[in-house]
Amino acid sequence: MKVKIVDIAKKAGVSTGTVDRVIHNRGKVSKEKLELVEKALKEMNYEPNILASFLASKRNFRFAAIVPSYTSGSYWELACEGIKKAAEEVEKYNTQIDIYYFDQYNVATFNEIVQQVIVKEYDGVVIATLFEKPVKAFAKDLDFNKVPYVFIDSDIPNQNNLSYFGSNTYITGKIAARLLLESTNNLNTIFFAHIKFKRSEISVQMRNREKGFIDYLIETDFRGRIQHIEFDPENAKEGLETLTKLLENNEYPVGGIILNSRIYQFADIIQKLPENLRKKMYLIGHDAIPGNVEALKNDDVKFLLSQRTDLQGYDAVKALSNFLVFKEQPAKINYMPIDILLKDNVDYYYNYKL
Amino acid sequence: MKVKIVDIAKKAGVSTGTVDRVIHNRGKVSKEKLELVEKALKEMNYEPNILASFLASKRNFRFAAIVPSYTSGSYWELACEGIKKAAEEVEKYNTQIDIYYFDQYNVATFNEIVQQVIVKEYDGVVIATLFEKPVKAFAKDLDFNKVPYVFIDSDIPNQNNLSYFGSNTYITGKIAARLLLESTNNLNTIFFAHIKFKRSEISVQMRNREKGFIDYLIETDFRGRIQHIEFDPENAKEGLETLTKLLENNEYPVGGIILNSRIYQFADIIQKLPENLRKKMYLIGHDAIPGNVEALKNDDVKFLLSQRTDLQGYDAVKALSNFLVFKEQPAKINYMPIDILLKDNVDYYYNYKL
DNA sequence: CATATCTTTGTGTGCGTACACACTAAACAA
DNA sequence: TTGTTTAGTGTGTACGCACACAAAGATATG
Numbered sequence: 205m206k207v208k209i210v211d212i213a214k215k216a217g218v219s220t221g222t223v224d225r226v227i228h229n230r231g232k233v234s235k236e237k238l239e240l241v242e243k244a245l246k247e248m249n250y251e252p253n254i255l256a257s258f259l260a261s262k263r264n265f266r267f268a269a270i271v272p273s274y275t276s277g278s279y280w281e282l283a284c285e286g287i288k289k290a291a292e293e294v295e296k297y298n299t300q301i302d303i304y305y306f307d308q309y310n311v312a313t314f315n316e317i318v319q320q321v322i323v324k325e326y327d328g329v330v331i332a333t334l335f336e337k338p339v340k341a342f343a344k345d346l347d348f349n350k351v352p353y354v355f356i357d358s359d360i361p362n363q364n365n366l367s368y369f370g371s372n373t374y375i376t377g378k379i380a381a382r383l384l385l386e387s388t389n390n391l392n393t394i395f396f397a398h399i400k401f402k403r404s405e406i407s408v409q410m411r412n413r414e415k416g417f418i419d420y421l422i423e424t425d426f427r428g429r430i431q432h433i434e435f436d437p438e439n440a441k442e443g444l445e446t447l448t449k450l451l452e453n454n455e456y457p458v459g460g461i462i463l464n465s466r467i468y469q470f471a472d473i474i475q476k477l478p479e480n481l482r483k484k485m486y487l488i489g490h491d492a493i494p495g496n497v498e499a500l501k502n503d504d505v506k507f508l509l510s511q512r513t514d515l516q517g518y519d520a521v522k523a524l525s526n527f528l529v530f531k532e533q534p535a536k537i538n539y540m541p542i543d544i545l546l547k548d549n550v551d552y553y554y555n556y557k558l
Numbered sequence: 559m560k561v562k563i564v565d566i567a568k569k570a571g572v573s574t575g576t577v578d579r580v581i582h583n584r585g586k587v588s589k590e591k592l593e594l595v596e597k598a599l600k601e602m603n604y605e606p607n608i609l610a611s612f613l614a615s616k617r618n619f620r621f622a623a624i625v626p627s628y629t630s631g632s633y634w635e636l637a638c639e640g641i642k643k644a645a646e647e648v649e650k651y652n653t654q655i656d657i658y659y660f661d662q663y664n665v666a667t668f669n670e671i672v673q674q675v676i677v678k679e680y681d682g683v684v685i686a687t688l689f690e691k692p693v694k695a696f697a698k699d700l701d702f703n704k705v706p707y708v709f710i711d712s713d714i715p716n717q718n719n720l721s722y723f724g725s726n727t728y729i730t731g732k733i734a735a736r737l738l739l740e741s742t743n744n745l746n747t748i749f750f751a752h753i754k755f756k757r758s759e760i761s762v763q764m765r766n767r768e769k770g771f772i773d774y775l776i777e778t779d780f781r782g783r784i785q786h787i788e789f790d791p792e793n794a795k796e797g798l799e800t801l802t803k804l805l806e807n808n809e810y811p812v813g814g815i816i817l818n819s820r821i822y823q824f825a826d827i828i829q830k831l832p833e834n835l836r837k838k839m840y841l842i843g844h845d846a847i848p849g850n851v852e853a854l855k856n857d858d859v860k861f862l863l864s865q866r867t868d869l870q871g872y873d874a875v876k877a878l879s880n881f882l883v884f885k886e887q888p889a890k891i892n893y894m895p896i897d898i899l900l901k902d903n904v905d906y907y908y909n910y911k912l
Numbered sequence: 913c914a915t916a917t918c919t920t921t922g923t924g925t926g927c928g929t930a931c932a933c934a935c936t937a938a939a940c941a942a
Numbered sequence: 943t944t945g946t947t948t949a950g951t952g953t954g955t956a957c958g959c960a961c962a963c964a965a966a967g968a969t970a971t972g
Binding site: 560562563564574575582606607609610611612614615616617 | 927929
């Protein structure tokens with residue numbers, strides 16, 4: 205039988221009210237009784253019944269999640285799925301989550317959302333940290349109001365965030381390079397394919413990946429050529445010409461990497477290339493979004509480096525909930541596993557549900 | 559405000575007792591009232607408060623988990639960690655889990671455990687399906703008593719298990735072969751290292767991996783040599799001699815695969831080989847147990863193919879709990895993701911906690 | 913010494929549900 | 943008629959805890 209408050213009260217020779225005051229540090233307890241109760245608590249190894257506690261307290265939490273808006277099949281859709289899944293699960297702890305979307309190519313929209321969220325006085329916040337400075341400012345405000353917040357996407361050091369969930373994109377870049385070099389004989393040319401998308405977007409994540417990639421090449425003393433090629437999805441002519449030249453002038457395979465999550469768009473573009481040239485390319489991309497998975501299965505892409513994006517969102521919400529409900533302190537930095545996906549194992553990756 | 563039973567009762571013009579009888583199908587309700595209540599239930603979109611329900615019901619579940627006994631740092635230790643982790647989490651639902659250990663090289667010990675478990679009349683059982691026939695017999699008994707059970711390790715088709723959590727070892731074998739061939743130039747010799755361990759253990763899992771591996775070689779028209787080498791950890795002389803000959807007679811790299819989870823033992827054995835020969839080997843192993851991870855980091859092993867073994871145990875317990883507590887029906891077959899681990903990403907794999 | 917004030921302690925109610933039990937009315941048997 | 947059974951229904955208590963409130967005791971004030 206589990207020890208309950210009445211048991212403690214009996215043992216300490218006090219009423220349940222006094223025990224309650226001790227447990228919750230509500231004060232108004234004499235020194236002697238306080239000691240008696242604390243002793244009983246320890247000796248009987250009391251652990252509160254969370255269910256009963258929650259039922260009685262009528263507590264309820266409201267969280268806000270601030271993430272980029274997304275189109276179907278894109279990276280951020282995955283993260284949101286995780287958040288929504290977690291939202292379902294914490295419903296039983298009287299916890300509600302509102303998701304706010306900002307335009308990831310427009311800081312103003314982020315700041316606007318932040319204002320809205322501040323007004324609403326949430327009990328916890330999940331923030332996708334795409335805009336470092338505004339996030340820092342927001343964090344200060346949250347600190348002041350003692351509202352716990354969790355970062356996802358990329359970490360911002362020296363903040364008082366409860367926790368961070370994301371991936372080490374630098375290492376991911378290194379692994380990309382290693383896989384590319386090791387799995388391709390006589391690779392002497394590597395190109396970075398950059399697909400124009402709205403404003404020129406070079407995110408922290410992309411920069412890190414590139415740095416990791418390049419560092420690996422330096423470490424292993426790579427002597428081949430490295431080239432950057434720009435593609436405009438609307439008008440891919442120019443890029444295709446550059447690429448064609450590159451492939452034609454090379455008797456060996458050519459490696460290609462795309463630093464953002466949209467290698468599937470590149471796969472679409474290169475459909476126009478003749479078979480023999482296409483087969484000379486060894487492409488590595490990032491993130492298991494539907495389009496990329498398809499490209500992987502079609503053998504257009506050789507490897508996808510991924511992380512459980514959905515878990516980022518899921519874990520972030522759960523961390524907040526567990527912290528507030530169960531007072532569990534999460535690790536401050538949580539890197540997701542770096543997953544290597546081939547045509548062969550991608551189904552099992554995708555198949556595994558939260 | 560959430561709808562509660564009294565609200566339903568009021569709306570339907572009956573007492574809470576009647577609503578309760580309808581909700582739980584306890585019968586003894588007239589047709590008219592039943593319809594009234596059901597209508598109210600639907601219209602008000604009633605969802606029970608799990609916390610209150612659990613508190614009131616004083617329900618408590620007892621699960622048994624039947625797994626192989628293990629030594630520290632071995633495969634089954636991981637699975638048990640998952641089970642224990644899940645056990646902690648479901649404690650709040652008044653659920654207790656007893657873990658039973660059998661000797662995986664001795665069917666009799668399994669049958670003995672089964673008898674013990676049957677007597678204790680558990681509410682749910684997790685079974686590591688190493689011994690197919692006895693498991694089937696046990697499953698029949700559980701079916702008869704309407705006790706839900708979940709398989710882990712390998713699936714046994716055509717059983718009434720609630721669910722299965724495990725990995726597709728055939729595909730894992732294929733991927734092993736692909737990685738080995740693609741990441742090694744001029745590979746023309748592959749050996750299967752088999753380390754003797756107690757009785758000759760060739761598990762279903764190992765057979766599957768081998769089949770997948772060989773099938774890939776056939777598919778890709780591999781023309782090299784394939785050899786099986788036996789190693790006795792007590793007396794590795796003979797095996798080492800064979801291996802030495804193999805390496806010396808070969809100017810190209812040699813691939814090696816270990817089908818069970820103990821490639822770290824092989825890594826120990828080959829420490830006796832001269833550096834130049836050791837470096838000629840490209841080894842692939844299975845499962846991220848501590849010894850293997852170390853071997854991976856030491857560059858003795860090139861790839862580890864893994865699955866979240868701990869998740870198998872964790873998910874199995876959670877599936878039982880969610881089924882009984884929340885009436886959630888899990889998928890019947892759940893393959894774990896097939897994880898590819900390199901020296902570079904293994905830390906992030908291991909680091910990620912349940 | 914009576915009264916006011918403050919501190920400490922105990923009691924009671926409610927959270928939403930489950931379930932035992934009591935009660936009613938109708939049907940049936942003796 | 944009376945007692946017994948049975949289907950249908952409502953009531954009350956308990957689950958373990960939180961919290962408002964009442965009570966009691968201690969101290970201060972005039």
